[in-house]
Amino acid sequence: MSKVKYYYDSETLSYRKIERKKGRRLGIFLLSLLGSLLSGFLLLLVYLNLPNVETPKERELRRELAQMELQFELLNKKMTQAEAVLEQVADRDNNIYRVYFEANPIPEEQRKAGFGGVNRYKDLEGFDNSKLIINASRRLDILTKQIVIQSKSLDEITILATEKQKLLEAIPAIQPVNNEDLTRMASGFGYRTDPFTKERKFHWGMDFTAPRGTPVYASGNGVVSRADNSAAGYGNHVRIDHGFGYESLYAHLFKYNVRVGQRVKRGDLIGFVGSTGRSEAPHLHYEIFKDGDRINPINFYYGNLTPEEFAQILEKSQLENQSLD
Incomplete structure (x- = not known):
């Protein structure tokens, strides 16, 4: 229920009741409606443009x-x-x-x-x-x-x-006796004449003729597997196990200065040229084994020979002469 409102009339010195006119009520209603529509429209615009508004x-x-x-x-x-x-x-x-x-x-x-x-x-x-x-x-x-x-x-x-x-x-890659110490390269790998029987037989190594006491060097790194004079024909001899299936043998030594189990490096002094065992004159008998088989040592001198020196020793090693053991 709406409240009744009064106003003071100064002429009559009394309060009079305020009478609302019908036209005014309609105007207020229309104004309210217009305000609501305008507010709704503004809210709609804000809502539609809200994604574009960046906070x-x-x-x-x-x-x-x-x-x-x-x-x-x-x-x-x-x-x-x-x-x-x-x-x-x-x-x-x-x-x-x-x-x-x-x-x-x-x-x-x-x-x-x-x-x-x-x-x-x-x-x-x-x-x-x-x-x-x-x-x-x-x-x-x-x-x-x-x-x-x-x-x-x-x-x-x-x-x-x-x-x-x-x-x-x-790999045994050097000549075991220095070139300047050699008298000659006496005999190579292959068939040669035996100095004692004079028969043609296979010579399994290379013979280097040098004076008694000439130094003999290890041709590659390895471990001394033998150093004795108990092998038939070899006299004082040294065997070096190089690993990877390679082994080298140095025979007819005057003496050796290494022991079994000793590690040696390429170029180490291991003994001296002699003529012990089945030998006709002072020389070094040198052999190389690969996986237990004897192979030609001529292919393993690339470590300390020039091409000219290698060509000379290759030529001499191919001569079918008399061996010294």
Whole structure:
């Protein structure tokens, strides 16, 4: 129920009841209706334009998002550079390192294999930049895997290089008597005339004629496996086990100055030329074994002979003359 309002009439000195006019009521109603419509329209405009209205927080988040996209772009460029460098390393690994050390190359499909099976990036889906993030994550994972594969390959190459170095140091690769100490290269590997029976028989080593007491040197790194005079015909002799299937023998020594089990290096003094055992004159009888078989020592003097010196000793070693043992 609406309240009754009065006003004071100064002429009659009494309160009179305020009578509301019907036209005024209609005007107030229409004015209220217009205000409501105007307010609704303004609210509608605000609502429709709300997505375009950016708050300070939203502005800050937009800048962070732009910065993140820039960082991802830089990350992709760096990954592209890393992929190019890794590809060059892999190419050298397959075509130089592994070829040199006689190792099988790593197949390309193994180096660049992806990740199959379960979706590894499911947690990254459903965002505005999911495609960008998933692509970068996938490239990074593949790059990491390739680096691991290459790292293991280089570890293998390091081991092979160490073994190769040991092999190169172990191979009996020098002449056991210096050229300036030689009287002559008396006899080579092959059929020769026996000095005692005068029969033609196979000579399993090379004879180096030198004065008694001439130094004899180890032709490669190894361990002395024998140093005695108990082998028939060899007299005082030394055997060196070089590993990798190689063994060298030095016979008819005047004396030796190494013991069994002693480690020696290429060029170490191991004894002196003599004529002990089945020998006709002072000389060194030298043999090389590979996997238990005697092989021609002429192929193992590349460590201390010039091409001219090697050509001369090769020519002399091929002469079918009389051996000294």
